[in-house]
Amino acid sequence: MNTKTKSIAAACLFAALNICTLSARAEADVTPQTYSYGSHLDIQKVVSLKQDNSMTCGIVDARLTYLDSAGKTQVLDYRKFADGCNEDN
Known part of the structure; x- marks a missing residue:
């Protein structure tokens, strides 16, 4: 692999990692709301x-x-039945 190809691959990897962490950073900046019955979503x-x-x-x-x-x-934080409950009908 030549130097130009390595540089392009590194730039693509860096961009992909930034996109993946964007939603995590955005979530960290938001104050979670707790769901209550009748909440407008x-x-x-x-x-x-x-x-x-x-x-x-x-x-x-x-x-x-x-x-x-x-x-x-x-x-939004809320409470629910665990996914394991789906098998116990």
């Missing part, structure tokens, strides 16, 4: 869904990161 696009790790069925803490209709990042 202005969700244009979901960025990520996370939940506490649980191997059993039960209630866990979860976090929704999304973009609102103005393109601003929002974070």
Whole structure:
């Protein structure tokens, strides 16, 4: 691989890493809101869904990161049944 190709590959890798960390930095700058029944949600696009790790069925803490209709990042904390509950119907 010649020097020019290595430079281009390094620049692409650097750009990809910056894009991946952009949403993490944006989430860190946003104060999470806690969901309550009747909360108005202005969700244009979901960025990520996370939940506490649980191997059993039960209630866990979860976090929704999304973009609102103005393109601003929002974070919502809520409680939900663990994904392991889907098998226990």
